[in-house]
Amino acid sequence: MSKSVVILLSGGLDSTTLLHHLRRLSPGLVLHALTMHYGQKHARETVCAAWQAAAAQVRAHHLVDLACLGQITAHGSTLTGRRPVPAMSEIREDQLDQPPTYVPNRNLVFLSLAAAYAEAHGIDEVFYAAQQQDFYGYWDCTKAFQEKLNSLLGLNRRAPVTVRAPFADLDKAAVLKIGVAAEVDYAHTWTCYRGGELACGVCPACVERLAAFQRVGLPDPLAYE
Amino acid sequence: MSKSVVILLSGGLDSTTLLHHLRRLSPGLVLHALTMHYGQKHARETVCAAWQAAAAQVRAHHLVDLACLGQITAHGSTLTGRRPVPAMSEIREDQLDQPPTYVPNRNLVFLSLAAAYAEAHGIDEVFYAAQQQDFYGYWDCTKAFQEKLNSLLGLNRRAPVTVRAPFADLDKAAVLKIGVAAEVDYAHTWTCYRGGELACGVCPACVERLAAFQRVGLPDPLAYE
Numbered sequence: 012m013s014k015s016v017v018i019l020l021s022g023g024l025d026s027t028t029l030l031h032h033l034r035r036l037s038p039g040l041v042l043h044a045l046t047m048h049y050g051q052k053h054a055r056e057t058v059c060a061a062w063q064a065a066a067a068q069v070r071a072h073h074l075v076d077l078a079c080l081g082q083i084t085a086h087g088s089t090l091t092g093r094r095p096v097p098a099m100s101e102i103r104e105d106q107l108d109q110p111p112t113y114v115p116n117r118n119l120v121f122l123s124l125a126a127a128y129a130e131a132h133g134i135d136e137v138f139y140a141a142q143q144q145d146f147y148g149y150w151d152c153t154k155a156f157q158e159k160l161n162s163l164l165g166l167n168r169r170a171p172v173t174v175r176a177p178f179a180d181l182d183k184a185a186v187l188k189i190g191v192a193a194e195v196d197y198a199h200t201w202t203c204y205r206g207g208e209l210a211c212g213v214c215p216a217c218v219e220r221l222a223a224f225q226r227v228g229l230p231d232p233l234a235y236e
Numbered sequence: 237m238s239k240s241v242v243i244l245l246s247g248g249l250d251s252t253t254l255l256h257h258l259r260r261l262s263p264g265l266v267l268h269a270l271t272m273h274y275g276q277k278h279a280r281e282t283v284c285a286a287w288q289a290a291a292a293q294v295r296a297h298h299l300v301d302l303a304c305l306g307q308i309t310a311h312g313s314t315l316t317g318r319r320p321v322p323a324m325s326e327i328r329e330d331q332l333d334q335p336p337t338y339v340p341n342r343n344l345v346f347l348s349l350a351a352a353y354a355e356a357h358g359i360d361e362v363f364y365a366a367q368q369q370d371f372y373g374y375w376d377c378t379k380a381f382q383e384k385l386n387s388l389l390g391l392n393r394r395a396p397v398t399v400r401a402p403f404a405d406l407d408k409a410a411v412l413k414i415g416v417a418a419e420v421d422y423a424h425t426w427t428c429y430r431g432g433e434l435a436c437g438v439c440p441a442c443v444e445r446l447a448a449f450q451r452v453g454l455p456d457p458l459a460y461e
Contacts, residue, residue, distance in 0.1 A: 073307075073308070075304045075307075075308070076303070076304050077304055078301065079300045079301050079302055079349065080349065080352060082298075082300075083298070083300070083349060083352055083353040083356060084352050084353070084355075084356040085356070086356040086357055114352075115351075115352045115353075115355035115356045115395070116348055116349075116351050116352035116355055116392075116397075117352070119348040119351070119352075119388070119389075120345070120348040120349055120352055123341055123344040123345040123348045124304065124305065124308060124341075124345055126340075126341050126344070127305060127308055127309050127339075127340045127341035127342070127344075127345055128308040128309070128340075130309075130340035130341055131308060131309040131310070131311040131340045132311055150391045150392045150393065150394075151391075151392070153391065155391055156388065156391055159384065159387055159388040159391065160388055162384055163344070163381065163384040163385055163388055164344075166375045166376075166378065166380055166381055166384065167341075167375045167376070168375065169375075170340070172341075
């Protein structure tokens with residue numbers, strides 16, 4: 012029987028790269044992709060996720076309605092709340108470990124649901140595309156986070172699920188290089204935090220993405236405002 | 237400023253007892269109650285949760301639409317799937333640590349969302365009513381689970397949330413005694429796993445509840461089939 016894994020696929024640069032990287036490493040791998048819709052300001056990412064899931068020939072792609080996370084955290088985040096997403100230049104240095112775009116506990120909520128899905132389907136690995144971010148220090152993208160979560164999930168002796176973050180030591184440019192090798196079509200990814208027709212180019216996510224393309228020496232195929 | 241806490245309130249015996257126990261210990265405590273609707277076979281519990289939340293004068297009671305957990309785990313649980321809930325007498329001894337009514341990873345999903353809510357609202361404690369179950373050994377009700385989860389959440393240095401399970405060392409009869417002291421009205425709680433008009437009296441949850449009332453020497457105010 013072929014090995015099956017679950018992958019958290021947002022439709023952004025990192026998770027799309029991970030998806031195609033896994034497919035490239037292991038053509039027979041059975042992939043179950045979960046995309047969380049949690050009340051972001053737009054659905055652009057989820058459309059890209061569906062496109063990429065099809066391109067990577069996943070066995071199943073589930074769009075998970077997690078609007079409740081947006082409702083629960085609207086108070087604390089510009090990604091799910093009413094306040095506008097700031098430009099990178101508006102973020103103070105002392106906010107970098109937890110900028111206004113941080114969604115409280117998002118990764119643990121996503122990974123808990125992914126582990127529930129994995130356990131219910133007899134799958135023992137969940138992949139997510141945490142990477143060593145260039146500008147931020149999100150606590151829930153660290154190796155310590157991954158290790159402690161795996162220690163917790165290991166208590167489930169009947170069905171221990173292991174979370175894997177193979178990009179945890181890489182920065183975004185290194186991730187992008189892997190994606191270029193895997194022939195990822197980045198025109199079908201979405202990174203911008205704002206909800207415009209074109210990517211804004213100034214929000215923290217756009218700035219980080221553009222810097223990665225620049226460092227790798229490639230043009231970003233997305234159109235920017 | 238009064239202390240605020242989040243409590244997971246299902247509307248069952250344990251969490252209802254915890255709610256009123258906290259209220260009794262600390263009349264000024266600001267309580268935020270979260271009730272998860274995750275695709276259970278009935279909404280009886282959530283109606284009871286709303287009644288109890290009002291009785292305990294919580295500041296906010298949120299019914300969280302977590303139907304996605306039911307969809308994700310329908311494959312693996314009789315609580316959220318199509319297979320019927322078994323009677324206690326049908327559960328084999330080797331299933332006791334993870335009976336067919338177990339919902340994969342449910343507690344971690346609930347607690348992750350509760351921690352997200354807490355963090356977004358500047359609250360640093362989440363209470364849940366895990367207790368030392370009489371018949372089962374759910375991995376996600378243990379003290380080890382609680383400790384490892386707190387170690388994980390502690391990585392969030394800006395807003396570490398602590399999960400508290402004050403009933404973790406108690407069995408259901410001991411919890412019931414605490415509730416009796418707190419004058420809980422157990423007529424407005426719901427425990428049965430099945431979706432009938434009356435509680436069935438034979439599913440694992442009913443059997444456990446009835447045994448607790450019997451050991452405490454009180455009649456259960458609920459009507460049974």
